[in-house]
Amino acid sequence: MGPPVFSNVAYVILGFLAPKNVAPLSGYDIKQRVDISTRFFFAASYGQIYPELKKLADAGLIEVDEEAVGARSRTTYKITRDGRGVLRDWLMQREARIEMRDQGLLRVFLSEGLTGSERIEKLQAMRDERAADLALLKAIQMPPEAVELKMPDLVLDYGLGLYQYVIDWCDRTIAELKKGD
Amino acid sequence: MGPPVFSNVAYVILGFLAPKNVAPLSGYDIKQRVDISTRFFFAASYGQIYPELKKLADAGLIEVDEEAVGARSRTTYKITRDGRGVLRDWLMQREARIEMRDQGLLRVFLSEGLTGSERIEKLQAMRDERAADLALLKAIQMPPEAVELKMPDLVLDYGLGLYQYVIDWCDRTIAELKKGD
DNA sequence: CCTCGCATGTAACACGTTACATGATTCA
DNA sequence: TGAATCATGTAACGTGTTACATGCGAGG
Numbered sequence: 001m002g003p004p005v006f007s008n009v010a011y012v013i014l015g016f017l018a019p020k021n022v023a024p025l026s027g028y029d030i031k032q033r034v035d036i037s038t039r040f041f042f043a044a045s046y047g048q049i050y051p052e053l054k055k056l057a058d059a060g061l062i063e064v065d066e067e068a069v070g071a072r073s074r075t076t077y078k079i080t081r082d083g084r085g086v087l088r089d090w091l092m093q094r095e096a097r098i099e100m101r102d103q104g105l106l107r108v109f110l111s112e113g114l115t116g117s118e119r120i121e122k123l124q125a126m127r128d129e130r131a132a133d134l135a136l137l138k139a140i141q142m143p144p145e146a147v148e149l150k151m152p153d154l155v156l157d158y159g160l161g162l163y164q165y166v167i168d169w170c171d172r173t174i175a176e177l178k179k180g181d
Numbered sequence: 182m183g184p185p186v187f188s189n190v191a192y193v194i195l196g197f198l199a200p201k202n203v204a205p206l207s208g209y210d211i212k213q214r215v216d217i218s219t220r221f222f223f224a225a226s227y228g229q230i231y232p233e234l235k236k237l238a239d240a241g242l243i244e245v246d247e248e249a250v251g252a253r254s255r256t257t258y259k260i261t262r263d264g265r266g267v268l269r270d271w272l273m274q275r276e277a278r279i280e281m282r283d284q285g286l287l288r289v290f291l292s293e294g295l296t297g298s299e300r301i302e303k304l305q306a307m308r309d310e311r312a313a314d315l316a317l318l319k320a321i322q323m324p325p326e327a328v329e330l331k332m333p334d335l336v337l338d339y340g341l342g343l344y345q346y347v348i349d350w351c352d353r354t355i356a357e358l359k360k361g362d
Numbered sequence: 363c364c365t366c367g368c369a370t371g372t373a374a375c376a377c378g379t380t381a382c383a384t385g386a387t388t389c390a
Numbered sequence: 391t392g393a394a395t396c397a398t399g400t401a402a403c404g405t406g407t408t409a410c411a412t413g414c415g416a417g418g
Contacts, residue, residue, distance in 0.1 A: 018291070018294050042290075075397090169343075226408085228372075254370085
């Protein structure tokens, strides 16, 4: 057996529960937070979150907050001392794999057989999608004075610049392809 | 039933077989090619490639090249007319989802509870990994006169710039964090 | 002769998404 | 009162990786 093994989603949960002055959160709450933040580089579905909450509670890394909020039935959790320790251990690990599946880029890569204008169309499609993503990120961004957590804000800045790079690359490449007929 | 459904890997295969003057390829060949090109944004394992080759052959989109190469037992395939059509249809689709799981970035995002120097360490780790990736990409790059396919070369250029952006962002952010104690 | 790379495959596993079921509450 | 949102869960499905089995051929 050994100690329970936690998925990455477990650390997302612990991470959202860890900051001081964060109220206890429900599975639903966590999902909402994921959807407006880590989703762009690390998604999580209910099918992962709810079972993982149970596992974490069984292992004593989080605990149910007994002071139920209002009448509506909801179970909120707060992180325990042990939970903080486990989160810290995971954060300190250096290994960090990155996985990507970019269908649009794959289409561009494989578009050798298309005509010149069709290839440009592929790049344009890629550009438009990134521009839409960028707009979503900008909508999330808080005014500097309202930023309460530094690291999430930095990561958002990273995303903003990244999508902008992609958009610029697409524009440059489209222009180049047009020039070369 | 309906017509057979192909995974994305099927289009990777068709895409590698499609260019004119490409010799027939085996599953092994395709895996090698994936590993030095699309892998960075679209990986494929033997466990996907071999079954998919069979499906594609059954559907008549690729066919076994009968002129077996040398004595060594290997099965090579070439694309058929139908295969080209199916590849083209897929290439022309506009929908293109992008999925990403970046553990390193997740660690940075959740590192609020670490000390200042530990957070910088996380960023440094991220920087180092991207630098290693960048070195790999640079090793793949061909001198301009040796480039035979335009689109793969463009995508490589995209990757080069992307990783460089990430490295620069890490450097900038590390400097900023250091300044702010 | 023995190891490495070529070559083909598959079964078990891990992971994640989707769809669905269920029910309460809020608000127009 | 009906729709939307809050809220919790799970089963089925799809996809992808890993580990393993197997065997040939080339070169030191």
